[in-house]
Amino acid sequence: xxxRKQWNKHREVIIWFxxxxxxxxxxxxxxxxxxxxxxxxxxxxRLNTLYIINDIYSEYRKAIATGKQVQYYKQLTATWEDLxxxxxxxxxxxxxxxxxxxxxxxxxxxxxxxxxxxESKETWRIQTSSDIELINSSFYKSTKLWMPNNKKYCWFYDxxxxxxxxxxFESEVDGWYFTTSGIRYQYCEPFTGQLPQCILDRC
Numbered sequence: 001x002x003x004r005k006q007w008n009k010h011r012e013v014i015i016w017f018x019x020x021x022x023x024x025x026x027x028x029x030x031x032x033x034x035x036x037x038x039x040x041x042x043x044x045x046r047l048n049t050l051y052i053i054n055d056i057y058s059e060y061r062k063a064i065a066t067g068k069q070v071q072y073y074k075q076l077t078a079t080w081e082d083l084x085x086x087x088x089x090x091x092x093x094x095x096x097x098x099x100x101x102x103x104x105x106x107x108x109x110x111x112x113x114x115x116x117x118x119e120s121k122e123t124w125r126i127q128t129s130s131d132i133e134l135i136n137s138s139f140y141k142s143t144k145l146w147m148p149n150n151k152k153y154c155w156f157y158d159x160x161x162x163x164x165x166x167x168x169f170e171s172e173v174d175g176w177y178f179t180t181s182g183i184r185y186q187y188c189e190p191f192t193g194q195l196p197q198c199i200l201d202r203c
Contacts (some may be wrong), residue, residue: 008047010088013051017043026054027062052088054111060097061088069100111146111190123190125197148177149187155196156185163197 017026025039030049043051051061052061060070065088071080073096080098106112113123123146146155148169156177157164167179169188177188189196 002045005047009047010051011044012087013043013053014045016053016055018088025054027054027058029065055099057092060092060099063099064088070097071100072097106143106145112143113146113190114143123192125189146190148172148190149182153191155189155191156183156187156195157198157200158186160187160198160201164198166191 002014013026017024023041025041026043027037028040028043028049028051029035029037030046030047044079045051050065051057056057063070064083064085068133070083072083072093073079074081075095080100082100083097109125111123111125150170151168153166154177155164155171156167156179165183165185167181167183170176170178170180170182172188173184176184176186178184187198191196194200
């Protein structure tokens with residue numbers, strides 16, 4: 001016998017389950033099962049268990065249930081829009097859906113550095129889309145965005161068209177880079193033993 005609390009919590013899934021033919025399964029996840037998704041034909045509708053509808057949209061239902069962003073395809077504008085819901089048991093419509101791709105960790109123009117090796121030898125700049133394609137999961141684990149270190153020599157400038165200055169980095173405040181001499185600049189890039197990129201880009 002269902003209690004009112006069970007009905008209120010699992011109502012959408014219960015209604016869907018009762019309308020399905022025998023042998024239908026629902027997806028469930030609970031701390032007792034280490035939060036793994038399981039299929040069951042005989043749900044107990046426990047209050048500490050999450051139940052979701054097991055249909056052609058179950059992939060997206062599981063994504064919503066675990067906090068991922070699902071998007072739908074808006075034909076009018078030919079764009080992907082965020083599905084504004086935290087309820088995995090909503091009624092899906094016959095439009096395209098996808099789990100929102102993660103934002104790229106690196107973009108063209110970023111300076112990156114190897115976590116595993118000496119920074120002065122392994123700092124480099126992403127210059128093309130091909131560089132980004134080379135960044136696979138193993139690369140992510142050993143690479144991070146370059147950030148200036150205290151007292152390290154860097155190139156400083158306020159515009160790519162202005163003459164860069166080689167100086168020691170002191171701090172970053174509100175997007176401005178300060179040198180040890182107290183001068184602030186808008187841009188900062190690593191000193192790699194050669195001319196700064198803003199100069200090389202003009203050549």
